[in-house]
Amino acid sequence: MAQKPSIPKGTRDFSPVEMARRNYIFDTIRDVFRLYGYRPIETPAMENLSTLLGKYGEEGDKLLFKILNSGDYMRGVDMSMLENGDLNRVACQLCEKGLRYDLTVPFARYVVQHRNDITFPFKRFQIQPVWRADRPQKGRYREFYQCDADVVGSDSLINEIELVSMIDEVFRRLKINIEIKLNNRKILAGIAELIGAPEKIVDITVAIDKIDKIGLDAVKEELAERGLEPEAIEKLTPILLIDGSTAERIEKLSQLIGSTESGRLGIEEIKTVFDGVAKIGIDARLTLDVSLARGLNYYTGTIIEVKALDVEIGSITGGGRYDNLTGIFGLKDVSGVGISFGADRIYDVLNALDLYPEETSSSVEVMFTNMGANEATAAMKMLRTLREAGIASEIYPDTSKMQKQMKYADALGVKYVAIVGETEAAAGVLTLKNMTTGDQQEVTPEQAIAIIKA
Secondary structure (H helix, E strand, O other): OOOOOOOOOOOOOOOHHHHHHHHHHHHHHHHHHHHOOOEEOOOOOEEEHHHHOOOOHHHHHHOOOEEEOOOOOOOOOOHHHHHOOOHHHHHHHHEEEEEOOOOHHHHHHHHHHOHHHOOOOEEEEEEEEEEOOOOOEOOEOOEEEEEEEEEEOOOOOHHHHHHHHHHHHHHHHHOOOEEEEEEEHHHHHHHHHHOOOHHHHHHHHHHHOOHHHHOHHHHHHHHHHOOOOHHHHHHHHHHHOOOOOHHHHHHHHHHHHOOOHHHHHHHHHHHHHHHHHHHHOOOOEEEEOOOOOOOOOOOOOEEEEEEEOOOOOOOOEEEEEEOOOHHHHOOOOOOEEEEEEEHHHHHHHHHHHOOOOHHHHOOOOEEEOOOOHHHHHHHHHHHHHHHHOOOOEEEOOOOOOHHHHHHHHHHOOOOEEEEOOHHHHHHOOEEEEEOOOOOEEEEOHHHHHHHHHO
């Protein structure tokens, strides 16, 4: 017996109906990106492993999918490392390429590689799949799409304000209620300085970024495991518990870490962004979250994360400023800031809330019946007229009983069936049936176009 086919865990197939819904998400995001002046690019699915390693922190490096070298891939491999269990170094000898982990690092590589062809500030968007060797669970996949928008070559905080506005516009169109959380990496650096552990900034950010998932006590335990002294953890605790309005949180932070250089700069930047967004106005809830770190080493300023308010799921959008990322590839002093929409999680949210417009359920508006060779020929001439008017249409390919053809149209969610029998073919008309109401009328193709578009 043949083995039943399957797909890797953490990946998914999508049916035509599901693809119509996903394209609704992609089209909505793409329209907003263009509205704000961003232009599309694409990068390869795989990058040189040297491009990816070291850009996502220790935990991120572990989640990179590595691609085995072709040919004699064992040539030159130090077998003693394999015997000693040094699997990561062995993997790097076996693999020169890897699947991209996100779209930001490949974008930074793109900017450096094509810098002579780019006009700065450079605003780009990118909608492509990424891969992570993560443990699959609800809302977390090994293959998923990101929809990124970044601007490089500008230090202005206007970019952050625009990105927050763009996030609000996307989710307003999708009708998803959201909370946009902001923080600043300099605030986190100020906190690390205040508690006397500036060298532990990475350990601190990795741990506190999990506070929503594992709780404060578990975060404190992890901080202790990462080598923070009990006194430092006690100093950190009240900062993580700061509450009140945004203005009150900023004031409390200013009192606590404003004496540190990094903390002062971070507070100034976050206040500028909040004030700017308030002046233009958005629908979404905007809050300051001092525990927000996002666990990525390349962020240097503003950090952004978006949560859906009506569905229990992880972050559905995130991003931030990364002043030093292109410097890793040899291009110094090019600041960047960007956001990434998690299309797969947004898809899950829309499914849970059933927020898709009715028209996304079917890509075909009209199906012509097939009553015989002569009638099919007449129908196909009319079909061309409808398609030229921009109406998605098809003809049933086989001459079958009307009941079978109607059942097919109903299964696809087709709105109208165009019946072309011997009488209609001779007169150059069709009988247009509304599949929702059951009403039908004899009309010309031009009249049918007017009815369908109305």
